[in-house]
Amino acid sequence: MKFQTNISPLNSNRLITILTMMLILGAVWTVVSRVPEPSSQQSGPPPNPKEGFTAPDFTLDLLDGGQLTLSELRGHPVVLNLWASWCLPCRSEMPAIERVHQRYKDEGLIVVGLNLTSQDSESDARAFVQELGLTFPIVLDRDGSVSVRYQLLGLPTTYFIDQSGIIRSVVVGGPMSEATIQSNVENLLQEK
Amino acid sequence: MFPFLRIGPFLVQMPGLALLAGLWVSTTLIEKEALHLKLKPAAILNMIFYGLFGGLIGARLIYAVQHLSIYLSNPLSLFSLNTSTLDPGGGIIVGAIITYLFGRRQNLPLRPTLDALAPGLAVFMIAVGVANILSGNAYGSPTHLPWAIPLWGEYRHPTQVYETVAAMAIFILWKTTSTESPGSGLGFLQVVAFSASARIFLEAFREDSSIWPGGFREAQVIGLIILAVTIYLTKTWGNAALATSH
Numbered sequence: 001m002k003f004q005t006n007i008s009p010l011n012s013n014r015l016i017t018i019l020t021m022m023l024i025l026g027a028v029w030t031v032v033s034r035v036p037e038p039s040s041q042q043s044g045p046p047p048n049p050k051e052g053f054t055a056p057d058f059t060l061d062l063l064d065g066g067q068l069t070l071s072e073l074r075g076h077p078v079v080l081n082l083w084a085s086w087c088l089p090c091r092s093e094m095p096a097i098e099r100v101h102q103r104y105k106d107e108g109l110i111v112v113g114l115n116l117t118s119q120d121s122e123s124d125a126r127a128f129v130q131e132l133g134l135t136f137p138i139v140l141d142r143d144g145s146v147s148v149r150y151q152l153l154g155l156p157t158t159y160f161i162d163q164s165g166i167i168r169s170v171v172v173g174g175p176m177s178e179a180t181i182q183s184n185v186e187n188l189l190q191e192k
Numbered sequence: 193m194f195p196f197l198r199i200g201p202f203l204v205q206m207p208g209l210a211l212l213a214g215l216w217v218s219t220t221l222i223e224k225e226a227l228h229l230k231l232k233p234a235a236i237l238n239m240i241f242y243g244l245f246g247g248l249i250g251a252r253l254i255y256a257v258q259h260l261s262i263y264l265s266n267p268l269s270l271f272s273l274n275t276s277t278l279d280p281g282g283g284i285i286v287g288a289i290i291t292y293l294f295g296r297r298q299n300l301p302l303r304p305t306l307d308a309l310a311p312g313l314a315v316f317m318i319a320v321g322v323a324n325i326l327s328g329n330a331y332g333s334p335t336h337l338p339w340a341i342p343l344w345g346e347y348r349h350p351t352q353v354y355e356t357v358a359a360m361a362i363f364i365l366w367k368t369t370s371t372e373s374p375g376s377g378l379g380f381l382q383v384v385a386f387s388a389s390a391r392i393f394l395e396a397f398r399e400d401s402s403i404w405p406g407g408f409r410e411a412q413v414i415g416l417i418i419l420a421v422t423i424y425l426t427k428t429w430g431n432a433a434l435a436t437s438h
Contacts, residue, residue, distance in 0.1 A: 011372055012430030019385050019423045026392040026416055033396030034407035048344045050328070052400055153196045154203045169276050172196075173203060179269030180277050183259040 044164060049150040051170055055080065055161045058146045060114070060139035063126060068112065068139050071165060077188035078161040079111045079181070082152060084120040085128035090156040093175035094132050100181045101136045107189055108163075111136040116155070118144030160184045162191055193328040193343065207323035214319020215244075218312035226308040229375050235298045236308055242294045247287020254282030303377030303429060310370070310380040314363040317387055321356030330355065333399040349397040358390035376433035378426060385422040388415040 047056040055078075059069040070078070081097055083090035094113075101111040115125040117140040129138055141147055150157070153172055158181075160169040168191075169184050197204040219237060226233040255277050256263040256270055263269060269277075295305055324330040332349025334340075340347035362383060370379045392415040395401055402410040 012378070012426070012434065015378070015382065016423060016426055016430070019389075019419065019426060022385075022389045022392075023416065023419050023423060026389060026412070026419060029393060029396065030408065030412040030416060033409070033412070035401070035403050035409065036407060046345045050344060053344060154198075171274060171276050176274060177266065177269040177272045179256075179259070179262045179266040180272055180274045182262045182266075183255070183277055186259060186262070 044166060049159070049167070049170070051167050053167055054165050055159060055167050056146075056149045058139075058149070060141060060146065063115070063122075063129060063138040063140060068137055070112070073110050073112075074165050075163050076108045076110045077163055077185065077191075078159075079109065079185065080114060080159040080161060081111070082114045082116060082147065082150065082155060082157045084116045084155055085124040086120065087155040089174035091128070091132070093156060093181075094134065096176065096178035096181055098132065098134055098136070099178060100185055103182075104185055104189065105136075109185055109189065113138040114146065115140050116144065116147055116152075117142045118147070160188055162188050193326065195327050207327040207329070210323040210326055211316075211319055214316050214322070217319070218316045221315055222308055222312035225311050225370075229304045229308050231300065231304055231308055232298075235300055236305060239291055239294045239298065239300065239305075240309075240312075243287045243291030246290035247283040248278075250286025250290075251278040251280060251283025254279040254286070301375075303380075304375035306377050306380035307370075307375055310366055310383045311363070313380070313387075314359065314366050314383045317359035318356060318363060321352055321359050324352040325356065328352075329400075331399055332397050348399065351394060351397050354394050354397065355390065358394065359387070362386045362390065373430075373433050377429045378433065381422045381426050381429065385419055385426070388418040388422065391415045392419070 045053045047054045049056060055070060057069070057071045059067055062068055070080070079097070079100070081090075081093075083094070085091075097111060097113075101109070105111075113129075113134065113136060115138055117125060122140065125138065125140070128134075150159075156174045156176075158171045158174070158176060159167050160171075162168050168188060171180065171184075194206050197206055197209075219240060222236060222240070223233040226236045252270060258279065295302070328343055330352055331343055332351035332354075334346045335349050336347065337349070339350065341350045341353075342348075365386065366379060366383050369382065373379070392412050395409050395411045395415070398409075401412075404410055404413065
């Protein structure tokens with residue numbers, strides 16, 4: 001197939017010259033803009049509910065009594081699942097989360113269920129946990145402050161947090177398949 | 193930043209919507225350019241569809257291969273709609289291979305077909321920039337420059353805006369020069385080369401780069417390789433175009 005071309009050696013050569021200059025400048029720029037090695041005193045990324053940032057910290061009451069502080073779980077990969085008892089996808093994915101908890105807890109995984117108590121009721125949350133036989137810790141966000149800090153957009157939302165407290169993956173909506181949860185957990189455990 | 197739009201019980205992902213709109217505009221332009229280059233638009237659009245669909249399946253299968261035991265015990269999870277269980281790099285490679293094989297099977301001439309794809313690629317890069325503006329992904333490093341934007345708790349380089357503006361400039365450049373050598377493949381190479389150059393330059397302002405040993409940013413190194421290949425092809429295909437025009 002032939003086309004009428006207006007190409008001249010000048011056009012072609014001019015483009016090659018421009019691109020070659022870009023290649024040379026780009027190579028220099030790539031070297032100049034290298035990322036320096038992080039110093040040991042450098043703190044991690046700031047807290048934000050987003051991949052690549054430190055998971056915003058909280059201290060909340062546990063459903064079974066006592067308190068849980070997220071930052072105290074550093075050193076362990078954490079799955080943080082935000083849920084409410086009236087949320088149908090939350091109910092659908094919870095058995096899979098429980099199975100993953102059972103399977104990986106001996107490898108250091110900590111699963112935390114965060115109930116949006118400000119939009120739920122403590123008694124309904126308790127009944128939900130008993131009905132589904134959940135054995136991982138459940139914390140109660142009674143005033144909704146943590147869901148605000150996590151800029152919650154929908155339920156369920158799940159954060160996969162590495163041992164340094166950095167969010168590696170966020171899944172908004174559900175239900176998640178067991179393979180989705182497991183593969184994300186295995187990615188966290190491989191970094192350990 | 194406007195990542196989601198709630199419509200009743202549904203949560204619409206706005207970045208996804210921007211990409212879909214970009215795909216629609218891209219395919220429209222590709223169809224128009226294919227007609228201009230006297231190619232079969234239907235064959236090219238089918239090639240894009242098979243490439244995208246194959247890329248999506250490839251992205252899931254390659255992710256599943258990386259977690260083989262999990263997916264062998266839960267094979268139905270292969271059909272999950274969750275985008276966190278896709279391997280984007282693998283998807284791009286598989287999609288490109290399928291696109292190439294389909295094009296060959298349809299006897300689509302390589303260089304004119306690539307030229308037909310050029311405006312679509314340029315427009316899709318604009319859509320990627322807009323999607324990043326909406327999601328807040330591909331965010332910049334902290335800065336105190338007057339045009340810094342507050343994002344993720346700090347004032348940052350608006351890298352999403354930089355990349356959108358660069359993609360628009362590349363599209364305009366293609367528009368003004370595409371008539372010089374239609375069907376030679378140079379239009380496509382120009383879009384790829386300038387997109388790679390933009391990425392090499394703008395990546396330095398990003399905070400979320402993947403870092404290789406020595407502090408090199410992955411996207412810049414890959415951009416340099418792509419740029420070098422396009423220079424070689426520009427020389428080869430430019431000579432071929434000159435030979436046919438004389």
